[in-house]
Amino acid sequence: MQETSGTRTYLEQILEHWHQDDDAEALVQGELRLTRRQARQRLFSLGHALRRQGLVPGDGVGLFLANRVDSVLVQLAVHLIGCRVVFLPPEPGPGELAALVEQSNARVVVTDPVFAARAADAAGRSAHAPVLLSVGPCEQRCTDLLAVADECPVTRPEGVPAPAADEAVTVLYTGGTLGRPKLAAHSHRLYDVLTDGVETDGRNGPSTGFFPAMDPRKDRVLVSTLLTHASGHLTSLQALVTGCALVVLPEFEAGAALEVLREERISATMFVPPMLYALLDHPQCEPGVLPALRRIVVGGAASSPSRLQQVVEIFGPVISQGYGQSEALGIAAFDAEDFAVQVARRPELWRSCGRAISDTRIEIRGEDGTAVLPAGQVGEVCVRGKTAMLGYYEDPQRTAEAFHGDWLRTGDLGYLDAEGYLYLVDRAKDIIVTGSTSDNVYSRVLEDFLLTLPGVRNAAALGVPDEEYGEAVQIFLATAAGVDVDPDAVGAAVTAELGDLYTPRKTVLLDQLPMTKVGKVDKKALRAAWTHTAVDTP
Template identity: 80%
Template sequence: MIINTQQTSEPLTYVDHVLEHWNKDEDAEALVQGALRLTRGEARRRLFRLGHALRAQGLAPGDGVGLFLANRVDSVLVQLAVHLIGCRVVFLPPEPGPGELAALVEQSRVRAVVTDPRFAERAADAAGRSVHAPVLLGLGPCAQRCADLLALAAECPDVRPGGVPAPGTDEAVTVLYTGGTLGRPKLAAHSHRLYDALVEVAQDSHGTVFPSVNPGTERVLAATLLTHGSGHLMSVQALVTGSTLVVLPEFEAGEALAVLREERITATMFVPPMLYALLDHPQCVPGALPELRRIVVGGAASSPSRLQQAVEVFGPVLSQGYGQSEALGIAAFGAEDLASQGAVRPELWRSCGRAISDTRIEIRGEDSTAALPARQVGEVCVQGRTVMLGYYEDPERTAQALHDGWLRTGDLGYLDAEGYLYLVDRAKDIIVTGSTSDNVYSRVLEDFLLTLPGVRNAAALGVPDEEFGEAVQIFLATAEDAEVDPDAVGAAVTAELGELYTPRKTILLGQLPTTKVGKVDKKALRAAWTSPVMATP
């Protein structure tokens, strides 16, 4: 029986596509997290109650709602509920320190912040610094002074909230944090066009994520953070195809392996360190996961040898994807293509694949709008529906990134004659590190380092690390006769920016190398970071 359908001539939103599935086969599983197992009917009713509870807080279509959430089923539902009532989702990831988180809340102009109880203290601090005074809501009981959104929702009707206008063509419906400078974050704003593209890609029977042509038969594991692009992408694509979404609260190789096996997972996404940890687990042997038919790997550079090892263990199930907060989907490589062509052309193991549907990729030189020929390295530029509207409330940086509908990604790479994309470096100085391959933004770290006594100049970069792919290393030019303690610097960084930003190594120098135009020469630093001359005092 179909109930609570959208009675409108407007085009369907991605939430409508989710509800098309949740309105049918009500007893089929929709959302799973450990012992919590929601059927489609239960998920739909819970979603509607959350929508009413949010609206009761005075939220109106177009208002921003910050989501400071951990990986859990209710986090998936509250994100859907924000879009259901026509509000703007603003993802607040856990890695920013107090100052950056407060700046993110302030700049995004959210009317409310929904926080996981474990993040409540940090959320209250950030909301308290905002002149917009957002309402603070807890996804459960919190020690802080915030209303329990789940308790409020339990008292609300389980019918779909009405009176929601269709989003405008250029209306921001989702905002993703993508770094920036200290106190001035960059927030990538996306319209509903992103979701239209994701629905089409997910429903394509030849897509890179879902190998089945039978909608609703997949069981998808969300292992990366739901408030990051990768986790959001994976959950949306699962839900719009009617797949069962299983949420992994925290990644640990043994636990992930158990969930993959016990929940009969057919598709998932891992960042490289997650995949490597899984491969290194003693129970990860050929045949251990017979139901698994697709693993998408993305979020950071992958080791070709490790990718080939994954195929040896799991079979031809490995896909690669490339995107960023400014364009969640850019290129992808299907598992069948990677397994078959990789044997003939080994260089393809280093490729990100080819442009996804309705997306164009060009390689352009510096200060040039003309596309470079095949195999010539330049900046990766992208055009398509997955490209952001711009940086929220930041026209200056939007103008720097977008030109005539083309996004300058800040990544360097080249295309081969068949259109396969290869990345060779990052121009944005983002360090991808940690067990979940989170982003450390060099500019944020450098800005903070320059506030410390005795520091005249600072540079942060990522250096190779066997465990996490990259590790944070900082170079400090100190004032003459200044006594700068590397351990104290590391402690100060951790206190202000969080453990993810803690430098693995601190190098003190009289001065930093510079380019001819006076900028810090990070290429020179990266080339010399193992030099005996550059030893930590």
């Protein structure tokens, strides 16, 4: 991804910073602290090391990586030599992981040592027989990429052509059925959004609105979500294109996160809602504990308005909502300053995820995907813009199903108000259809209310088979230690607030809800484990 005519790529943006003030910190992970000079030289040597594996521009490189500084640099190095990044997150099972490697045409798979056995299994099943590399020594029979890089030049690799307009440069896993993963493919247009509006002095943040104006001399960003997922990928790049130091959190634990936020003087970070809730519930989370913090972006899943208000009570007006998905990494955003002003004027905006980011259009459409619905009416969220994917990689059938013309169908249900603010009510697949008239119960509406009840730390709602109504509402509550939550009282409160349709047929009380690797509530696990083991409520 070299510089093209009249356009600075995101890599050029990063390197412009890394060629200035050589001794300023660029990347941090615990005791590992790389200056800009060290980061630049390590990036270049990794690019040469990857080339020594026979890679040429356009080749796919699977990245099965944990949250480490070297993971950030390896991803940049793949783009540096003109190859395609294929993110391999840790949640797929062996069969689907192998199918992902095969379908993505990865010529090389770079693995973290902790994932090496799974990576070797996946690579071994692929007909393409990709080369397996590890980021450091491991027990599998594979080449240590870092050792190769130590022997390589620290000058920039040359001879890299600019990517074509419709060339897939990054592929993200979005889930799917066994043997047929969904791989959202993005062109360099996605990264143009990161650099649009960033002034040459590097002080202004990207036009996505996820982060505020950033000053590389003092602002520091923490990435705590997975680097191989959209949230971690964008968080890290938004820090680097503005010249800010990026601090990498290897694994999320609320106490450790608080310590890093405080000791590293973090000014901006991003959390998915369960991470945010765990942080808020930590006994050391109190006003004044993080004086440097100016922004917490929350996204990746639906957020509870009551929890967002709790953030403001503890940290002040730092909350910024972001909405996107692997198919469209940026759709809507709510900047913290604007958020604080607008919710004072319109409290209902606590439930909004903001307005369309720059270059993105949002429409709410009916079931056929073509009829545009008026403000206030619930339908499918459809988007168009640079952050939308090219399509599903080498999957024309599902690509055709995902688009109407050049409008992406997100699969999310929501509505726009008269001022263009977007409100999400559910994933289409998470709607619970129940009652004598087969009405819709929106799980997010129910979950948001449950989180306002005393003693409830997290909540999930899903539909279970019901002979009379087709589906019945079942809820799962993670309760605070030492607090007795009465299922009957919860059911009565739901009925009083939301009506009979939302009344839970069953309630399960848990110490904590199961989570996916990306920090979302794992509803598949809940459905499998608890459908038949619940406490009945009237």
